[in-house]
Each structure stands twice: as structure tokens, then as C-alpha cells.
Amino acid sequence: MAADSLFPNSLFCNNAPDLSKVNYLDVFSAFDEGIIISDATGKILFYNKAMGRIDDLTPEYALGKKATEIYDLTDKTSVIMQCIQKGEPVVNHTFFYRTRLGKVANTSVSVFPLYTGMRLFGAICYVRDYTVLEKTICSKFTPSTPYKSPAGTRYTFSDAIGKNSEFQGAIKSAKMACDTPSSIMLHGKTGTGKELFAQSIHSHSHRRKNQYIAINCAAIPENLLEGNLFGTARGAFTGAIERPGLFEQADGGTLFLDEVDSMPIGLQAKLLRALQEKKIRRVGSLKEISIDIKIISSVSTTPHESIKKGSLRNDLFYRLGVVLIRLPSLMERPEDLIELTWHFIRKNNRQLGTYVTKISSRVVEFFKNYNWPGNIRELEHIIEGAMNMVGRDDTLRTTHLSPHFSATPEFKKFTGIMSETAAPLFPDENSERRPNKTSITFPDDHRDPLEKLSEVQTESEKIIIFQALKACKGNVTQAAKRLGISRQLLNYKIKKYSFKRTNFTETVSDPGTS
Known part of the structure; x- marks a missing residue:
């Protein structure tokens, strides 16, 4: 690379040294910004240490691999491949992704084609990491510890x-x-x-x-x-x-x-x-x-x-x-369970740097059926523990739950029922990519995607509760004991299914046949 190609102003370059003898790879190695150089096929020829710090990788691991392998991209979604295919620069492209250790990387990427004569032989990619800057700014407005007023409170x-x-x-x-x-x-x-x-x-x-x-x-x-x-x-x-x-x-x-x-x-x-x-x-x-x-x-x-x-x-x-x-209690607030779950997920996303945006249907169904003896404090504890285990996954799964929690008889009973009656509906929970129908999208759609299974469960519950109330002639206390649930929960179910207690001493049509 000649000096006049870098400095076209001849007046400025009169006394310039011959830059063709400069080893640019040494310069790039010392950069604070990430640098990747690839050949025309996208195979990585140079990868500096700053890039390794952003990606949680070593240069030895990256060299020789295609950019699409490292970043789980395709030729259409990789900005390096876009630059090579079109022969045009891609400037200030925002790239938000997770490293293999689960760290969130928020970067700005610029890629320029490299030519020798008229032949394109590769691309050079400059990567600026905004994650540290983002955390610094956020720490000014979102303290890592909850805000505490001068009076000694932090809740409203x-x-x-x-x-x-x-x-x-x-x-x-x-x-x-x-x-x-x-x-x-x-x-x-x-x-x-x-x-x-x-x-x-x-x-x-x-x-x-x-x-x-x-x-x-x-x-x-x-x-x-x-x-x-x-x-x-x-x-x-x-x-x-x-x-x-x-x-x-x-x-x-x-x-x-x-x-x-x-x-x-x-x-x-x-x-x-x-x-x-x-x-x-x-x-x-x-x-x-x-x-x-x-x-x-x-x-x-x-x-x-x-x-x-x-x-x-x-x-x-x-x-x-x-x-x-x-x-x-949380058992008496079933309509609030998912909203509280998302609240604690968002809280831990901020504090732990995770990016969970979905909840596995299995987790949702189990949470709905668990009796939560520790109430909201237990839910918060379970979510925080699970969020420490998600790594780079964007979905909260049963495999992330604490062993102490998953060892409970309720969990074993529930997962046993699910695997027996609904196994075909659930893919392998350890797989990296899953169809959208097996997860709940955050934040707007919290509905259970397994609508048919939910309908069957609802109808079965209605019939069982109806039969218990009928057998006890409308006595809620006796029916609750018979069902093994609290009186408050049974009252909630009676209201949910619009049952009238006074009718259980008379002939009432079976709700399952209506």
C-alpha cells in the first residue's frame, strides 16, 4: 500500500515515509476496537485480541473459521458476507448478540471491502463495543442496588x-x-x-x-x-x-x-x-x-x-x-402469577446482563400448578436462581430451575404427567433452536400456546369440582377438604366457573356436557 494512496494531498506527503513497509497487522493488534480480516469466502485471516474480549473467544479459536460459523449467521445476515457479495462498505451497523459465555454484546460494526487492483480479495471489519459504555450510563440511572430514600424506604x-x-x-x-x-x-x-x-x-x-x-x-x-x-x-x-x-x-x-x-x-x-x-x-x-x-x-x-x-x-x-x-397468598392470585414472573425476569435481566425474552410452556404450566408455600418471595428466589443458569439462552426452561426446586414431589409428579401425556408437544429442552409454538413471547403475548391441552385440563377441573360440591351438597369447607385444596382456592374456582352453591342441592346439569 503506497503512501500516495493513503495521502493524496502531495503537499502534505512530501516528507512522508514509505508506508508500504509498515506492518499493519501489528497496528491492528494494538487496537482497542475489534478487528476482523477475512478472505473473499468469509474465512477469518486475522482476529485481534480486542475482538476476542468482545466475543469471549481466543484468536486461535476464530482463525480459519468462517464468520457465519462463529456468530451463528447466514451469508444473508452476516455483514461481512454482505460486504463481500456486494463489494460495498457496510457502515455503523448495530449488531446485538450473545457471546458463547452468555454475555450480551452491543456493538457497532463497519465493514469495508479489500481490493488488489480490481480484484476483491476480502474484507476488513471494525467492531466497537458499546456494552461497557451502556453499563456505565445505565449505572447512573439504574443503580445495581434498589433506590433507598433518605427516610430508609425503597418501595412504593x-x-x-x-x-x-x-x-x-x-x-x-x-x-x-x-x-x-x-x-x-x-x-x-x-x-x-x-x-x-x-x-x-x-x-x-x-x-x-x-x-x-x-x-x-x-x-x-x-x-x-x-x-x-x-x-x-x-x-x-x-x-x-x-x-x-x-x-x-x-x-x-x-x-x-x-x-x-x-x-x-x-x-x-x-x-x-x-x-x-x-x-x-x-x-x-x-x-x-x-x-x-x-x-x-x-x-x-x-x-x-x-x-x-x-x-x-x-x-x-x-x-x-x-x-x-x-x-x-400467591395461590389465591393465579391471575398475577405470570405478570410477577415477568417482573422478576426483567429485574434479573438488568442485574445479571441476561436476555431472557421467553418462558418455556412447561415452566408456565408447572408454575400454574405449583402451590407456592413461600409465595412471592419463593417465586423471586426461583427466578433469580434460574436466571443465573440461562447463559446465552433467551428462554427460561425447566432445566434452569434449582435442583432443590426440581426435586420436589410436585415437580416430579408434574413432569411425569407431562412427559406421559404431552411429550410429542415438547421438543428437547436442551436444543438451541425451538419452534415459536413451544414458548411464550415477551412482553406482549403471555398466552399458553398449548390451547387444546389447556382446554382439556380446564374441563376436567370443572367436572371434578362440580362433582365434589354436588357430593357435599354445596358445603365449600367439606368440598375443599375432599379436593385437598384450601377453602379460599375453591371459592376462587367457584367464581371462575360461575358455579352457584345454592344449586347443588337441586338437579344441576353436568358442566362437562353443556
Whole structure:
């Protein structure tokens, strides 16, 4: 390559060295940008280390292979082959792909044809990696750790995802009660979102600029809990210092007493007095300190069960449960399951750099049939674990699920049924490419593609529930026991299939024959 071909301005090039003797491959090797040089067939002749860093490959692996082999492209979709076939440059082409290690690469590619005389002998490709820049920019606006307000909260009601009527009713009740001085008690099974609700209530209230403090009453030893709540006075016990408790620290704001029924009964009496008088005394002091706080508490059973067990004082419940809000379990919110699943997939896509855009039909069917004892917390845990295993796959599959989860009897039973009755509908889950009909497209279409199987399952369920209710003469409690499901779930199914309980003492046509 002569100097005058590089610098046509003869005035500029008068004293230029003979660039034909420059080893350009050494220059390209030192580039920060990726460089690929191919011959006229697309076979790679040069591949620098910067390109290897982008692709998670070594130059030794790439050399001698066609670009279409490395990037899983065809001659029509490869920009290198397009350039060679047309003999024209391809400039600033955006190329978004996954490396073999599952890393997302966001690149801008420019390819130029190489000629010797009039004969095209190859192409040179320049690749600029925007992934690092993208992560740097995103980190400014999407922190890796959730946003935490100065008041100590990171959740608002916009984080409460779901269309279930009872869940929406809980949100409405919480919003209505957030600005009153009355105490709120949240009750629901573990993992139903009580902490999220408590923080959202504070964030939605006029106290939002003041402190939100949460304490898990089950996590602190009994001998330390009183001092943590009410504070200590110097000399109250050996080594005691003047220290404000959580009540004082939360003054003007909100105090969340999680699992309040785990608090010792004796301490519950002191808590009751503090709530009644709106004053506290530090341990070892006679001085009373006025407090102005919103109290939110929670129990994982119903308050009445806690009172019956003797773990919650009746009179304390009257103070704490002025506004009582129940959070439904995930089993009672089947219409929200897929939306929550996608929420956690998107969250992990951002945090882990994955690009899952589909869910295997098998996963969807199993999620719909699993009883979720850990509720939303369990779903989030399962999704995060699976997302760590997807690698470069764009579909969440049963093979990605935690061994602990897939070892459950429910999973084994479900996969056994599926493989026996629906195996022809499912291709090998380890294959790289699958027909669209076996997956659910993200984000707009979450419908189950196996409509015929779903129809059969729905009709079978209707008949079984109908027969159980008929045998129990409309008694929902007895029918639920007979079916082995909760009363709440059976009520949901009755509503879903528009059954009328009063009709089960009369002659009713079988829904399966209608």
C-alpha cells in the first residue's frame, strides 16, 4: 500500500515515509476496537485480541473459521458476507448478540471491502463495543442496588404488582389509612409482601420525609428487644449507656413491628402502655418521652389465631389492628402469577446482563400448578436462581430451575404427567433452536400456546369440582377438604366457573356436557 494512496494531498506527503513497509497487522493488534480480516469466502485471516474480549473467544479459536460459523449467521445476515457479495462498505451497523459465555454484546460494526487492483480479495471489519459504555450510563440511572430514600424506604405502591381484586383492595385500604394516626396491622403468609406494604404506606403518607424504621421482633433476643425498642439510660445495667430506642429514632415517622406476635408477652404489655399514652420510658429511667409515630405491625397467621395460641395479647391487638389488612397468598392470585414472573425476569435481566425474552410452556404450566408455600418471595428466589443458569439462552426452561426446586414431589409428579401425556408437544429442552409454538413471547403475548391441552385440563377441573360440591351438597369447607385444596382456592374456582352453591342441592346439569 503506497503512501500516495493513503495521502493524496502531495503537499502534505512530501516528507512522508514509505508506508508500504509498515506492518499493519501489528497496528491492528494494538487496537482497542475489534478487528476482523477475512478472505473473499468469509474465512477469518486475522482476529485481534480486542475482538476476542468482545466475543469471549481466543484468536486461535476464530482463525480459519468462517464468520457465519462463529456468530451463528447466514451469508444473508452476516455483514461481512454482505460486504463481500456486494463489494460495498457496510457502515455503523448495530449488531446485538450473545457471546458463547452468555454475555450480551452491543456493538457497532463497519465493514469495508479489500481490493488488489480490481480484484476483491476480502474484507476488513471494525467492531466497537458499546456494552461497557451502556453499563456505565445505565449505572447512573439504574443503580445495581434498589433506590433507598433518605427516610430508609425503597418501595412504593407502584412496586405492588397484581390485578387480583383482593390484592387491589388491600392497596386501596392501605392508601386510605396511611395519613391517619391509626395503627395498621398487616397479616398474610410469609412472603406475601408485608414489608413492601409497610414501606409503601410510609412512602405514601405525609410522614414520608421522616424516618421509617423496621424491626423483626422474632430476630432479636428477648433480653435485648426492650432496650432496642425503648432505649437505655446510663447505669440501667452493667455497661449501659444513654441510647435512644427505635421509638425515639422513628419520632415523626413510621415504626414497623414485623412478626409482632413473636414479642414476649411481658414486653407486649409495655408496648401497649406506650401506644395508649404516646409516651415511652428508657430502660432504667423514670423520665417519660413523648412520641409521635405511625405504628404498622404484621403477623404471618391471622390475628385471631395468634390470640388463640397466646402469642398475641387481645388488648394489644385492639391497639395495633385498628386497620386490619390481609395480603392474599400467591395461590389465591393465579391471575398475577405470570405478570410477577415477568417482573422478576426483567429485574434479573438488568442485574445479571441476561436476555431472557421467553418462558418455556412447561415452566408456565408447572408454575400454574405449583402451590407456592413461600409465595412471592419463593417465586423471586426461583427466578433469580434460574436466571443465573440461562447463559446465552433467551428462554427460561425447566432445566434452569434449582435442583432443590426440581426435586420436589410436585415437580416430579408434574413432569411425569407431562412427559406421559404431552411429550410429542415438547421438543428437547436442551436444543438451541425451538419452534415459536413451544414458548411464550415477551412482553406482549403471555398466552399458553398449548390451547387444546389447556382446554382439556380446564374441563376436567370443572367436572371434578362440580362433582365434589354436588357430593357435599354445596358445603365449600367439606368440598375443599375432599379436593385437598384450601377453602379460599375453591371459592376462587367457584367464581371462575360461575358455579352457584345454592344449586347443588337441586338437579344441576353436568358442566362437562353443556
